[in-house]
Amino acid sequence: AQSVSQHNHHVILSEAASLELGCNYSYGGTVNLFWYVQYPGQHLQLLLKYFSGDPLVKGIKGFEAEFIKSKFSFNLRKPSVQWSDTAEYFCAVSGDSSYKLIFGSGTRLLVRP
Amino acid sequence: SQTIHQWPATLVQPVGSPLSLECTVEGTSNPNLYWYRQAAGRGLQLLFYSVGIGQISSEVPQNLSASRPQDRQFILSSKKLLLSDSGFYLCAWSVQPSRSGYTFGSGTRLTVV
Numbered sequence: 001a002q003s004v005s006q007h008n009h010h011v012i013l014s015e016a017a018s019l020e021l022g023c024n025y026s027y028g029g030t031v032n033l034f035w036y037v038q039y040p041g042q043h044l045q046l047l048l049k050y051f052s053g054d055p056l057v058k059g060i061k062g063f064e065a066e067f068i069k070s071k072f073s074f075n076l077r078k079p080s081v082q083w084s085d086t087a088e089y090f091c092a093v094s095g096d097s098s099y100k101l102i103f104g105s106g107t108r109l110l111v112r113p
Numbered sequence: 114s115q116t117i118h119q120w121p122a123t124l125v126q127p128v129g130s131p132l133s134l135e136c137t138v139e140g141t142s143n144p145n146l147y148w149y150r151q152a153a154g155r156g157l158q159l160l161f162y163s164v165g166i167g168q169i170s171s172e173v174p175q176n177l178s179a180s181r182p183q184d185r186q187f188i189l190s191s192k193k194l195l196l197s198d199s200g201f202y203l204c205a206w207s208v209q210p211s212r213s214g215y216t217f218g219s220g221t222r223l224t225v226v
Contacts, residue, residue, distance in 0.1 A: 034214050044217040051212050099145055099164060101215060105156035
């Protein structure tokens with residue numbers, strides 16, 4: 001079955017700390033991968049996406065993610081977090097020509113000033 | 114530019130009452146439309162999606178139904194709400210989700226009392 005696992009449900013960091021949020025997926029065939037972010041009181045927004053090419057993808061606000069096909073992973077990273085990065089982060093996967101995105105359960109990140 | 118409208122923002126309904134949540138998209142034609150429910154710690158659960166007028170696919174059998182009476186209108190309904198229907202409901206649209214991901218509405222917080 002298609003699924004996405006985000007193993008860290010809650011992460012607490014201090015400002016300037018480095019961030020890595022894990023995402024593993026189970027999906028047969030070619031995949032497209034996404035990270036979404038939901039800031040408190042705001043819409044879900046697309047942070048970055050991968051569908052082909054360089055497996056290291058850069059997104060908005062200094063975030064990046066690396067697609068490692070052999071590990072079925074698409075971890076999100078940021079070298080130095082800010083208080084404004086406090087949000088919930090969702091990993092999602094779809095198959096090529098699929099209508100649907102499958103989401104992980106999300107990771108709540110709290111950055112302490 | 115494309116916009117997505119979802120209303121109401123919050124709703125408190127008694128058990129057994131009907132439900133109607135509406136979502137409309139502007140600035141695009143023939144979008145794929147989706148209803149998700151977001152529950153704490155469980156991520157986003159796909160409820161329904163539609164690739165055209167009158168075409169509804171249900172992902173999770175439950176107390177809810179969806180309809181698409183017009184190209185850019187998607188409605189989530191229930192004849193009799195249950196306590197377990199409480200949650201945060203999100204509408205989304207896409208043209209080609211496998212490559213572009215979704216654009217989400219602002220959501221409806223439904224509390225069934």
